Amino acid sequence: MTLFWRIFLLNAAVLTVAAALLLLGPVTVSTPVVLAEALILSAGLAVMLIANAALLRLGLSPLQRLARTMATLDLLRPGPRPAAVGHGEIADLITTFNSMLDRLEAERATSNARALSAQEAERRRIAQELHDEVGQTLTAVLLELKRVADQAPAAVRTELRQVQETTRSSLDEIRRIARRLRPGVLDELGLVSALRSLINELPTHGGLTARRQLQTDLPDLGKDVELVLYRVAQESLTNTIRHARATRVELSLRRVSTGVELRIRDDGQGLQGAPEGAGIRGMRERALLIGAELHLDPGPGGGTDVRLVTPFGNTEEAENTRNGSD
Structure with a gap:
């Protein structure tokens, strides 16, 4: 049974019961309306509305649970799927929503795997270039600084040694970064x-x-x-x-x-x-x-x-x- 017919039949049942009570009950309506009759009709209308609201809330409660799930959903923290309770279109809607979540999580996992794989490949490439290109260049600079410092006058030898230590520290830092990358x-x-x-x-x-x-x-x-x-x-x-x-x-x-x-x-x-x-x-x-x-x-x-x-x-x-x- 579709959602339309469920709501229609619920309202029809409430109205039918109310009409039967008016026809078969001792309640009559005078002209002008007597206060007692107005109170009885108002009470009957209130009961009818309350019954209608209760039945609709009961029938639509699965949709409310589905809406709460949608509002709190986080694909990075997958939780239990909402149960496909209810009848007709409501159960179909929840089942379709669960299937959509499965597709979204599968597609997200695939795209994340591609992104992380590309990220790791890029890290590996950068680490390799740091080690092979920059590392070897700084090593050559260190050797040249050592050769120049050994032949330099005593006045500039100390400064060259300091430059050499700075270069060595930079080389160690580059190697550390390369190890962290890959x-x-x-x-x-x-x-x-x-x-x-x-x-x-x-x-x-x-x-x-x-x-x-x-x-x-x-x-x-x-x-x-x-x-x-x-x-x-x-x-x-x-x-x-x-x-x-x-x-x-x-x-x-x-x-x-x-x-x-x-x-x-x-x-x-x-x-x-x-x-x-x-x-x-x-x-x-x-x-x-x-x-x-x-x-x-x-x-x-x-x-x-x-x-x-x-x-x-x-x-x-x-x-x-x-x-x-x-």
């Missing part, structure tokens, strides 16, 4: 070694103390999953350094009952209700690509608790998503 240790030695290197590179001059707990007997997660775990850890630690004003940060990687859990906790000032920026939304998009769950919660003693749980069986799914994006 960590070679992740491809060569695996996720645990890459996370250990990431923790070791954290600056300590601001009073930040870093701890790590990394299990080594983890299952084979695949390159895509390991890259997502590394990028989430990298973004979380970057946010801690830049915004948290923390004195302590802990990074852990361990096997749990549902999969592998990556956790980063700090004692900083926390999220404080601030809107999510591009970094956090990027973390959520990466987590969706591998079917993982990302949680950002306040820490038990303050600060921020970032937890990413990736199931064991998502390696094939991530690989299929990446292949589909190609």
Whole structure:
């Protein structure tokens, strides 16, 4: 039965009952209208309107639930689909909406996979150019500075040594940037070694103390999953350094009952209700690509608790998503 006929029949039923009560009941209408008759008719009209409103609210309540779902929907935080309750067109509308959500999430996952794949390729290219072009040029400059300093008079030798140290610091910084853009240790030695290197590179001059707990007997997660775990850890630690004003940060990687859990906790000032920026939304998009769950919660003693749980069986799914994006 269509929505039109349901509303029409509900109203027809209410009006039929009201007409039957007027015909069969003892109520009559005089001319002029007596006060008692007006009160009875007003009460009957009120009851009819209340019954009509209750029946319509009951019949249209699935649409209200669907409207609330539409208003609060976030594709980066997929939740349960609204149940296809109701009859006729209402159930068809909810079913169509759920199908639309499935298509939107699939298309978003495909487009995100393409974008992130292109981003990683661009990072790899830039890191390679920094290492091969800029790095080699600065190395040649260092060697030339050393040769000139060795032959220079004592008056300018000290200044040349200072220029040499500045150049060496710039070379180290470029190498550090190249490693952050595309960590070679992740491809060569695996996720645990890459996370250990990431923790070791954290600056300590601001009073930040870093701890790590990394299990080594983890299952084979695949390159895509390991890259997502590394990028989430990298973004979380970057946010801690830049915004948290923390004195302590802990990074852990361990096997749990549902999969592998990556956790980063700090004692900083926390999220404080601030809107999510591009970094956090990027973390959520990466987590969706591998079917993982990302949680950002306040820490038990303050600060921020970032937890990413990736199931064991998502390696094939991530690989299929990446292949589909190609």
